[in-house]
Amino acid sequence: MMPQRKQKLVRFDRPTTRQGIGILALFLIGTALIAGMILRQATAFSSGVLHANEGRYSLALEVAATSRQRRKGLMERDSLAPDAGMLFVYDEEQTGDHAFWMYRARIPLDIAFLDHAGEIQSITSMVPCTTEKEACPRYPAGTSFWMALEVNAGYFNEHGIAAGDRLEIAP
Template identity: 90%
Template sequence: MLEVASTSRQRRNGLMERDSLAPDAGMLFVYDEEQTTDHAFWMYQTRIPLDIAFLDHDGEIQSITSMAPCTREKEACPRYPAGTRFWMALEVNAGYFNEHGIAAVDRLEVDPLQHPPS
């Protein structure tokens, strides 16, 4: 099940302060315009390790990055730049993409319209 973060507030909060994420769950970050290569995610107040895939407008994975939890002070949490232009980003439990044989250039069937914001 995907949760969709399509507003600034939803994207800012992301998966912060959660103790777990169901094995087949994730959060899809959807943007109204293409994001730049230096657009970064961070794990401030995020307690679970995550992988993030950056997708183009058609759902093709441009890159995948692993992100470690960070419950320290805001300034001590690393940022994870996309390194590619993207329209959507999908956060899942760390290891999910590898366990399911999903890699860059794979295309995910993601329709944000079928997953309304919670």
């Protein structure tokens, strides 16, 4: 007679406590990584004060600090609040031939190019461009800059803001 083998039954219906903790830890780490990526891409908001000869003017600033945020800019927006703007911030100085464009922009804007201390170096007006990319004009800074501030067209003229005036950004 042949000996019978006893078969050991293995049950997989319930994970052990150690396995459960491992799965939970992986889930939490994944969630934290995804949340971190989303937060890095989220637009930051700040406030600023434009110091001009004729007075001080407060602005609500949307800060575009990543390349993705700078590429998107104010595209496809139908309006911008009267005392609001978008501040483009760079990690290194941009050359005078660096240009902005208004592809898929719906509102006319003015742009000021600022040095590292927030002093306005030049101001340009830009018109919306809803045609093909290649047909949209480019607006070069004409000066080196570290930041660029877009506001509604006419804002700088209405408030007497010109080159040499300064933007102070809240910490």
